[in-house]
Amino acid sequence: xxxxxxxxxxxxxxxxxxxxxxxxxxxxxxxxxxxxxxxxxxxxxxxxxxxxxxxxxxxxxxxxxxxxxxxxxxxx
Amino acid sequence: xxxxxxxxxxxxxxxxxxxxxxxxxxxxxxxxxxxxxxxxxxxxxxxxxxxxxxxxxxxxxxxxxxxxxxxxxxxxxxxxxxxxxxxxxxxxxxxxxxxxxxxxxxxxxxxxxxxxxxxxxxxxxxxxxxxxxxxxxxxxxxxxxxxxxxxxxxxxxxxxxxxxxxxxxxxxxxxxxxxxxxxxxxxxxxxxxxxxxxxxxxxxxxxxxxxxxxxxxxxxxxxxxxxxxxxxxxxxxxxxxxxxxxxxxxxxxxxxxxxxxxxxxxxxxxxxxxxxxxxxxxxxxxxxxxxxxxxxxxxxxxxxxxxxxxxxxxxxxxxxxxxxxxxxxxxxxxxxxxxxxxxxx
Numbered sequence: 435x436x437x438x439x440x441x442x443x444x445x446x447x448x449x450x451x452x453x454x455x456x457x458x459x460x461x462x463x464x465x466x467x468x469x470x471x472x473x474x475x476x477x478x479x480x481x482x483x484x485x486x487x488x489x490x491x492x493x494x495x496x497x498x499x500x501x502x503x504x505x506x507x508x509x510x
Numbered sequence: 511x512x513x514x515x516x517x518x519x520x521x522x523x524x525x526x527x528x529x530x531x532x533x534x535x536x537x538x539x540x541x542x543x544x545x546x547x548x549x550x551x552x553x554x555x556x557x558x559x560x561x562x563x564x565x566x567x568x569x570x571x572x573x574x575x576x577x578x579x580x581x582x583x584x585x586x587x588x589x590x591x592x593x594x595x596x597x598x599x600x601x602x603x604x605x606x607x608x609x610x611x612x613x614x615x616x617x618x619x620x621x622x623x624x625x626x627x628x629x630x631x632x633x634x635x636x637x638x639x640x641x642x643x644x645x646x647x648x649x650x651x652x653x654x655x656x657x658x659x660x661x662x663x664x665x666x667x668x669x670x671x672x673x674x675x676x677x678x679x680x681x682x683x684x685x686x687x688x689x690x691x692x693x694x695x696x697x698x699x700x701x702x703x704x705x706x707x708x709x710x711x712x713x714x715x716x717x718x719x720x721x722x723x724x725x726x727x728x729x730x731x732x733x734x735x736x737x738x739x740x741x742x743x744x745x746x747x748x749x750x751x752x753x754x755x756x757x758x759x760x761x762x763x764x765x766x767x768x769x770x771x772x773x774x775x776x777x778x779x780x781x782x783x784x785x786x787x788x789x790x791x792x793x794x795x796x797x798x799x800x801x802x803x804x805x806x807x808x809x810x811x812x813x814x815x816x817x818x819x820x821x822x823x824x825x826x827x828x829x830x831x832x833x834x835x836x837x838x839x840x841x842x843x844x845x846x847x848x849x850x851x852x853x854x855x
Binding site: 435436437438439440441442443444445446447448449450451452454455457458459460462467469470471472473474475477481484485488489491492495496499500501502503504505507 | 531566569570600601604630631633634636721722723724725726727728729730731736739740742762784785786787788792793794795796798800802804805810811823831832834835836838839842843847848849850851852853854855
């Protein structure tokens with residue numbers, strides 16, 4: 435779905451845990467998430483830290499959208 | 511009598527389901543679960559050990575998992591390492607291939623796995639190892655074990671393999687020189703006449719097409735409307751649109767514009783491939799609606815497309831995925847959306 439959207443020329447970031455699978459499939463902008471079952475924050479942390487983590491990880495994705503990349507790029 | 515070690519995930523290894531997908535690797539004597547059924551079809555070897563590892567553990571702690579497996583196998587005698595069958599389970603397929611390649615390098619034994627062609631691990635790993643062609647569900651276990659055992663028996667016997675099609679594994683891109691029965695000029699003219707007259711013909715060399723997409727230009731997200739899509743199976747409590755747990759052919763559309771954050775209990779997940787307890791605790795873990803809104807407030811995003819599109823990205827058929835993406839794209843275009851974040855579980 436990621437590639438289909440990008441084909442239209444719209445930049446898209448895949449936020450995913452299994453980065454090698456996404457990379458192998460050909461996604462160009464990838465952000466690694468915390469875990470398969472809890473992507474946007476670490477389930478072991480306090481709600482305050484989790485809130486910060488969500489803000490940061492979305493921030494990483496936004497940064498990739500703003501960046502002129504030359505090759506598949508992963509933000510860990 | 512030759513010796514085989516089999517690798518299974520926590521489910522087939524009879525430890526537990528998604529709740530125990532973080533299971534650290536262990537080793538048991540003899541054949542557990544499907545390894546026992548596999549044993550029945552192996553002609554001249556014994557399954558001496560079964561290694562069991564949780565799919566999530568292998569995925570999220572790959573280095574540690576492999577190190578432990580290396581330690582568990584140290585000093586053990588075995589002639590072949592077989593993993594799976596993994597059917598269409600993506601994490602399991604990835605785990606099987608990762609474990610196999612590690613064991614092959616560390617212990618120098620032949621390795622084999624089996625899975626369905628739609629398993630994402632196939633495209634990634636088929637050039638690196640033998641992946642026997644399997645079916646898409648565990649209901650076909652017996653059939654898959656037959657072809658799995660066939661290749662295992664052949665590898666152990668040392669007989670020459672006759673190529674991917676004959677031996678029922680995914681082509682590895684290995685070319686072996688053979689002498690043809692007719693001169694090339696005859697074969698090429700034959701093929702050309704068939705092609706010109708619209709008759710079926712078979713190419714002698716298959717040229718792989720790489721399926722990559724041109725990198726989209728960046729945008730200034732401070733000036734852009736951003737949309738969020740999720741394949742986590744995120745739905746409002748009660749799943750009013752009956753989004754399925756897998757093999758989705760349609761998606762939900764949830765207008766969240768009234769909210770700055772998501773409240774626990776108002777949403778759940780229906781995706782059949784992971785533990786939902788974290789979603790129940792805080793649905794922002796799947797759709798970070800609070801963070802997205804904070805970024806709008808901070809000026810990092812101009813505005814948010816109000817609708818979140820959601821499906822369960824669990825064994826989605828490629829064609830359905832393409833079609834759904836195109837449908838969503840049309841809606842995004844209509845709202846002048848300029849960039850997308852898509853998260854998967």
